[in-house]
Amino acid sequence: METYILSHLEALEAESIHILREVAAEFQRPVLLFSGGKDSICMLRLAEKAFRPARFPFPLLHIDTGHNFPELIAFRDRRAAELGEKLIVRTVEEALAQGIARATPGESSRNRLQTPTLLAALEEFKFDAALGGARRDEEKARAKERVFSFRDAFGQWDPKNQRPELWNLFNARINPGEHMRVFPLSNWTELDIWQYILRERLEIPSIYFTHRREVVRRDGQWLPVSPLLQPRPKEDVRTLAVRVRTIGDISCTGCIESAANNVADIITEIAAARVTERGGRADDKRSETSMEDRKREGYF
Amino acid sequence: MSIATPAPSTELLRFVTAGSVDDGKSTLIGRLLFDSKQIFEDQLEALERSSDLTGGGRINLANLTDGLRAEREQGITIDVAYRYFATPHRKFIVADSPGHVQYTRNMVTGASTANLMLVLVDARQGIIEQTRRHAYIAALLRIPHLVLCINKMDLVGYSEEIYSRISAEFTRFATRLDIRDIAFIPVSALNGDNIVDPSTHMPWHKGPPLLRHLEDVYIASDQNLTDARFPVQYVLRPNSDEHHDFRGYAGQVAGGVFRVGDDVVALPSGRTTRITGIHTLEGPRQTAYAPMSVALLLADDVDISRGDMLVKPDNVPSVGQDIEADVSWMSARPLQLNGKYALKHATRNTRAIVRLLRHRTNIDTLEPEPAATLGLNDIGRIRLTTLTPLAFDSYRRNRQTGGFILVDEATNETVAAGMIADPPPAVPPAVSDGGYAI
Ligand SMILES: Nc1nc2c(ncn2[C@@H]2O[C@H](COP(=O)(O)OP(=O)(O)O)[C@@H](O)[C@H]2O)c(=O)[nH]1
Ligand SMILES: [Mg+2]
Numbered sequence: 064m065e066t067y068i069l070s071h072l073e074a075l076e077a078e079s080i081h082i083l084r085e086v087a088a089e090f091q092r093p094v095l096l097f098s099g100g101k102d103s104i105c106m107l108r109l110a111e112k113a114f115r116p117a118r119f120p121f122p123l124l125h126i127d128t129g130h131n132f133p134e135l136i137a138f139r140d141r142r143a144a145e146l147g148e149k150l151i152v153r154t155v156e157e158a159l160a161q162g163i164a165r166a167t168p169g170e171s172s173r174n175r176l177q178t179p180t181l182l183a184a185l186e187e188f189k190f191d192a193a194l195g196g197a198r199r200d201e202e203k204a205r206a207k208e209r210v211f212s213f214r215d216a217f218g219q220w221d222p223k224n225q226r227p228e229l230w231n232l233f234n235a236r237i238n239p240g241e242h243m244r245v246f247p248l249s250n251w252t253e254l255d256i257w258q259y260i261l262r263e264r265l266e267i268p269s270i271y272f273t274h275r276r277e278v279v280r281r282d283g284q285w286l287p288v289s290p291l292l293q294p295r296p297k298e299d300v301r302t303l304a305v306r307v308r309t310i311g312d313i314s315c316t317g318c319i320e321s322a323a324n325n326v327a328d329i330i331t332e333i334a335a336a337r338v339t340e341r342g343g344r345a346d347d348k349r350s351e352t353s354m355e356d357r358k359r360e361g362y363f
Numbered sequence: 364m365s366i367a368t369p370a371p372s373t374e375l376l377r378f379v380t381a382g383s384v385d386d387g388k389s390t391l392i393g394r395l396l397f398d399s400k401q402i403f404e405d406q407l408e409a410l411e412r413s414s415d416l417t418g419g420g421r422i423n424l425a426n427l428t429d430g431l432r433a434e435r436e437q438g439i440t441i442d443v444a445y446r447y448f449a450t451p452h453r454k455f456i457v458a459d460s461p462g463h464v465q466y467t468r469n470m471v472t473g474a475s476t477a478n479l480m481l482v483l484v485d486a487r488q489g490i491i492e493q494t495r496r497h498a499y500i501a502a503l504l505r506i507p508h509l510v511l512c513i514n515k516m517d518l519v520g521y522s523e524e525i526y527s528r529i530s531a532e533f534t535r536f537a538t539r540l541d542i543r544d545i546a547f548i549p550v551s552a553l554n555g556d557n558i559v560d561p562s563t564h565m566p567w568h569k570g571p572p573l574l575r576h577l578e579d580v581y582i583a584s585d586q587n588l589t590d591a592r593f594p595v596q597y598v599l600r601p602n603s604d605e606h607h608d609f610r611g612y613a614g615q616v617a618g619g620v621f622r623v624g625d626d627v628v629a630l631p632s633g634r635t636t637r638i639t640g641i642h643t644l645e646g647p648r649q650t651a652y653a654p655m656s657v658a659l660l661l662a663d664d665v666d667i668s669r670g671d672m673l674v675k676p677d678n679v680p681s682v683g684q685d686i687e688a689d690v691s692w693m694s695a696r697p698l699q700l701n702g703k704y705a706l707k708h709a710t711r712n713t714r715a716i717v718r719l720l721r722h723r724t725n726i727d728t729l730e731p732e733p734a735a736t737l738g739l740n741d742i743g744r745i746r747l748t749t750l751t752p753l754a755f756d757s758y759r760r761n762r763q764t765g766g767f768i769l770v771d772e773a774t775n776e777t778v779a780a781g782m783i784a785d786p787p788p789a790v791p792p793a794v795s796d797g798g799y800a801i
Binding site for chain 1: 656
């Protein structure tokens, strides 16, 4: 006899597909933010589930910091080509050159500079909804955010005045110049993402698996040595078997020592992990509310 | 407890916390996460960094969920925080809700998708207005399961007598509400009594600790699998040569089971057709049931679009433009009688005029009382007329096809959550006690 019960992954998947289709139906010009990271890889699979055999009703957009793991960019381009979907890239480099973004002296990470670059891209293409892969389990401010998260004409989030969100009835109404950030993976955890990657046999960039890399010990983590990050005198530099848990600006993405060379091993490792995935990102550590502050300004 | 790796086949349970300010909701969630080993070292470090400010050196478990600056500064919960944890049996989505009356609308947000409401009371205070208000919201939103956690038992000497008095009082009150399943658990969120392990301080409590109850409560029947309902969400029409005949009616099953070969009726038009296929990326399926997201293929090239609902000929919902509903008002701008609002029901966007306000419900007495309007956080019964016909069920029968939202067309604010009332009985009841069904 058939049982009519969905597993937790199936239930999450059904919810995310519903959200993606709602966006396609309710907005004029949506876009899907695609970075090549594990969450956005799952987003692409969910978009396939929502819209195939038709094309995606939105292009993909990558806000490129220029501070990349080269493997990630190669993967991003290949994946978009395989899917036959349009990929738009806007870079922090251009935004700096055009004065849209301004660097803060002494700040080496470009995560903050993604915000003005993203807002300029949304304006350039008149996008009215941006689908993002953020999850509520990542961070305390995100834990508070709605699935359909309203942004005013300045791209700002007002956490104290969010629209009530009832059942799966999303209020998609906005005025010209405003936009919506939509997070189909809101209710997924890091573990769910990996279980889904395993179940769907999704290809992921090689840096998620163990590899030997030259790393330097700084601020309590192993940072990859790269043209953007050179060891200072007396720093501890080693070549270790490492992998990344989350991918951001290469100059501040911590690597973890790991022998995991397949997804099942990663799942075992995550389940036993005693640090959150963002524990490896220096930009979130600055203050208790640094994510809230960045989100208010229009960060992902 | 072992470290949780939910097998991919575990069930999902969504619950919402309720209770007055300082009853210990955030502490309880923090305790569940902490004791089920879902708190990570960096989170603990961050808590320790902030503990000097707010906890007098002691780690403040509430800071795990109170993530906004204003919440930390004021030491209260303003908006729902979603938290996630898992045991080998289940994965849990927790909506930690604010207790303040002025944030009731945020609590209703958290409650709308919940299978279970966890209501906290302070053992020193017992049942208070907020307890009744929140239990009423649970009943109104038809959350099938409720757990009353009598918290801070450490402050009343773990007294069985106090526990029994509070449970009895709540039971008396709850008989007037329609809640299917109620459980009582005496706990100390702060010390962890009866949260994960049975409390040694309260051997008189024979029931399971909270986490065990959450793992075991039977939720498989919460989903309506009787009334087949498929709101058409989006039409898939590839423009490629390869698929140019393909037309898929995409959506999430809102109730019941659909099978290939089933005759279906499209509402509100009433046209009939047949399901010829159920499309998913993995390939064709024979059945689709709630809450799956699929695409249905139909026999005839009928005119069906977003907002229409597919049902079975022998089990049809109501179709009409006059709707009677309970609403939870969520805006500081009061309800405008004869005002026009945007209305979203299932996948249909339309407009509605509020014709009538029958009554406002006094949450304390649960009695209906006459009112000229509804203000922020009020609950009342209205009658409205929609611009286009809707295919709907009563909210009691189906939370998906019986719920709607009203949106202010000028501000785009979501102003009300609506729950469609049961159809009036065909024959008036012979005996009436003069009360209203609410
Ligand atoms: N003694 C004692 N104090 C508690 C217990 N649970 C919570 N508290 C305290 O009650 C206060 C309010 O808790 P909090 O979790 O913020 O309540 P909320 O407003 O319902 O989220 C805090 O000071 C907690 O430490 C308990 O079981 N026993
Ligand atoms: Mg709280």
